[in-house]
Amino acid sequence: MLDALQGLGRTTLDFFERLGRGHLFLLQTLSKLPGMLLRPRLVLVQLYSVGVLTLVITVVSGMFVGMVLGLQGYNTLVDFGAEEALGVVVALSLVRELGPVVAALLFAGRAGSALTAEIGLMKATEQLSGMEMMAVDPVQRVIAPRFLAAFLSMPLLAAIFSAVGIYGGYLLGVGVLGVDDGAFWGQMQSAVDLRDDIYNGVIKSIVFGFVAGWIALFEGYDATPTAEGVSRATTRTVVHTALAVLGLDFVLTALMFGE
Amino acid sequence: MPETVSTENSHSADAVVRIRGLHFSHGDRVIFDGIDLDIAPGRVTAIMGPSGTGKTTLLKLIGGQLRPSSGSIRVHGEEVPALNRAALYQLRKRMGMMFQSGALLTDITVFENVAYPIREHSRLPEALVRDLVLMKLQAVGLRGAADLMPSELSGGMARRVALARAIALDPMMVLYDEPFTGQDPISMGILVKLIRELNDALGLTSIVVSHDVQETAAIADYVYLLSHGKVVDHGRPEALWDSSSDWSQQFLEGRPDGPVAFHYPAPNFREDLLHGGRAR
Ligand SMILES: Nc1ncnc2c1ncn2[C@@H]1O[C@H](COP(=O)(O)OP(=O)(O)OP(=O)(O)O)[C@@H](O)[C@H]1O
Ligand SMILES: [Mg+2]
Numbered sequence: 001m002l003d004a005l006q007g008l009g010r011t012t013l014d015f016f017e018r019l020g021r022g023h024l025f026l027l028q029t030l031s032k033l034p035g036m037l038l039r040p041r042l043v044l045v046q047l048y049s050v051g052v053l054t055l056v057i058t059v060v061s062g063m064f065v066g067m068v069l070g071l072q073g074y075n076t077l078v079d080f081g082a083e084e085a086l087g088v089v090v091a092l093s094l095v096r097e098l099g100p101v102v103a104a105l106l107f108a109g110r111a112g113s114a115l116t117a118e119i120g121l122m123k124a125t126e127q128l129s130g131m132e133m134m135a136v137d138p139v140q141r142v143i144a145p146r147f148l149a150a151f152l153s154m155p156l157l158a159a160i161f162s163a164v165g166i167y168g169g170y171l172l173g174v175g176v177l178g179v180d181d182g183a184f185w186g187q188m189q190s191a192v193d194l195r196d197d198i199y200n201g202v203i204k205s206i207v208f209g210f211v212a213g214w215i216a217l218f219e220g221y222d223a224t225p226t227a228e229g230v231s232r233a234t235t236r237t238v239v240h241t242a243l244a245v246l247g248l249d250f251v252l253t254a255l256m257f258g259e
Numbered sequence: 260m261p262e263t264v265s266t267e268n269s270h271s272a273d274a275v276v277r278i279r280g281l282h283f284s285h286g287d288r289v290i291f292d293g294i295d296l297d298i299a300p301g302r303v304t305a306i307m308g309p310s311g312t313g314k315t316t317l318l319k320l321i322g323g324q325l326r327p328s329s330g331s332i333r334v335h336g337e338e339v340p341a342l343n344r345a346a347l348y349q350l351r352k353r354m355g356m357m358f359q360s361g362a363l364l365t366d367i368t369v370f371e372n373v374a375y376p377i378r379e380h381s382r383l384p385e386a387l388v389r390d391l392v393l394m395k396l397q398a399v400g401l402r403g404a405a406d407l408m409p410s411e412l413s414g415g416m417a418r419r420v421a422l423a424r425a426i427a428l429d430p431m432m433v434l435y436d437e438p439f440t441g442q443d444p445i446s447m448g449i450l451v452k453l454i455r456e457l458n459d460a461l462g463l464t465s466i467v468v469s470h471d472v473q474e475t476a477a478i479a480d481y482v483y484l485l486s487h488g489k490v491v492d493h494g495r496p497e498a499l500w501d502s503s504s505d506w507s508q509q510f511l512e513g514r515p516d517g518p519v520a521f522h523y524p525a526p527n528f529r530e531d532l533l534h535g536g537r538a539r
Contacts, residue, residue: 121365122365125360125362125365126358126360126362127362127363127364127365129319129324129358129362130356130358130362130363130364131364132322132324132351133322133324133351133354133356133358134351134375134376134379134424134428135348135349135351135352135376135379135380136375136376136379137344137348141379
């Protein structure tokens with residue numbers, strides 16, 4: 001009984017300690033961002049490995065998700081004779097929800113896990129310590145450019161996901177199922193609102209990019225410096241990012257479209 | 260050459276590193292229990308002791324990567340644990356550290372690894388950087404390996420590259436963590452000579468952590484023997500050999516029995532075996 005209580009206390013303490021470390025880490029990272037203006041090359045290299053290398057999986061997934069939306073949307077709408085509205089359904093689902101959320105989940109699996117493993121291994125092999133002893137700040141040199149790259153690429157990836165998805169819905173709906181071309185685009189154009197839909201979607205993806213980058217980098221930086229520690233940190237990155245993204249999506253949706 | 264040598268605290272200014280009453284623990288495990296130690300300028304000082312006594316830990320304390328629980332560590336007259344980040348980084352530019360594991364950056368070549376501190380801390384033209392790097396690599400005999408990736412090096416080679424990197428900025432003090440481990444007799448001999456020659460030619464101060472007693476004693480001007488969180492003996496190598504301390508005798512001659520325990524602290528072996536089922 002006492003043991004159980006003790007265990008509970010310890011777990012709670014550990015949790016809050018980690019939470020504190022995570023926030024300190026975030027503050028430290030944010031304080032180094034202005035310095036990145038002087039070293040744009042560092043960020044560019046990371047934009048490539050974080051953003052560009054995630055592009056393929058994003059485009060392919062976006063295409064499939066868009067086609068599924070086209071198919072499902074058509075089957076439902078056609079019962080009401082409203083298949084003209086297919087463009088609206090596909091575009092709104094993607095821009096408001098699926099684009100930011102699915103792109104963030106893919107990002108966690110592809111780029112987030114890689115970031116955690118990379119940083120964790122650098123820690124385990126004393127590369128971060130080595131930099132510190134060379135008077136090079138690893139947060140400045142290693143963490144900040146990666147964070148910025150994650151933060152910048154997430155909205156772009158989400159936008160690409162949505163755009164490709166809409167095109168997938170178009171291919172299926174107009175090309176295969178015979179929805180009217182003009183109605184598909186026309187209804188979409190009049191129904192999708194720049195502020196309510198597009199901006200809100202972009203805000204979501206900015207928040208998700210921030211959180212995904214933070215979690216991935218912190219897990220790597222805070223990993224136990226062993227092979228096992230790094231592998232556990234990598235798993236945690238994917239799980240925690242997925243939970244955080246879905247939870248935040250609910251909160252943001254409630255705030256944006258609540259009323 | 261580094262610009263400033265602090266003149267503050269001039270009464271102990273003859274020691275580059277001055278440690279007093281150092282206490283440090285990893286969790287519950289006490290690593291240092293009151294250590295006093297002075298590193299004289301321009302000398303090669305060896306720190307020896309059994310595996311796990313905290314030699315690497317001591318170097319990290321000197322470099323400001325770990326904070327002592329109490330006690331004073333002064334490097335060039337500056338109290339390391341009290342320095343803010345910027346001052347600490349300023350100090351570290353004057354220190355080179357060769358890590359036990361090498362700690363090379365794995366995503367860039369050997370050449371780029373040695374060039375790394377130079378590029379980070381100076382704006383030298385590329386041709387000059389190249390010359391500097393090749394000179395350092397030549398000194399450790401690995402100029403031919405400049406284009407290899409760290410994953411293509413053996414452990415001993417990686418450590419030599421780490422040495423080249425540690426001296427890349429021409430520091431005032433170099434900390435070597437186990438420089439001789441994993442070296443064949445020839446490169447070992449060259450390294451021993453190199454550490455001594457770098458020290459004398461560049462006017463460095465060197466701290467060599469090692470348990471290779473013969474090699475280390477051959478180049479060290481002064482030796483500290485650590486065990487169980489204390490300095491058990493110190494002095495010039497010749498003097499230590501004649502030391503009356505049983506501990507020093509056993510350690511330096513590598514005899515299996517004596518006051519130095521080979522085992523990590525553990526409960527009685529017989530008890531442990533008999534009560535084998537107990538929870539750990
Ligand atoms: N991060 C850590 N957490 C807890 N204990 C640690 C940690 N790092 C080292 N130790 C302990 O500190 C002690 C000293 O470690 P250190 O690496 O300084 O030894 P060392 O003298 O360099 O040994 P070696 O000669 O084998 O390199 C060891 O007994 C080790 O168990
Ligand atoms: Mg060691």
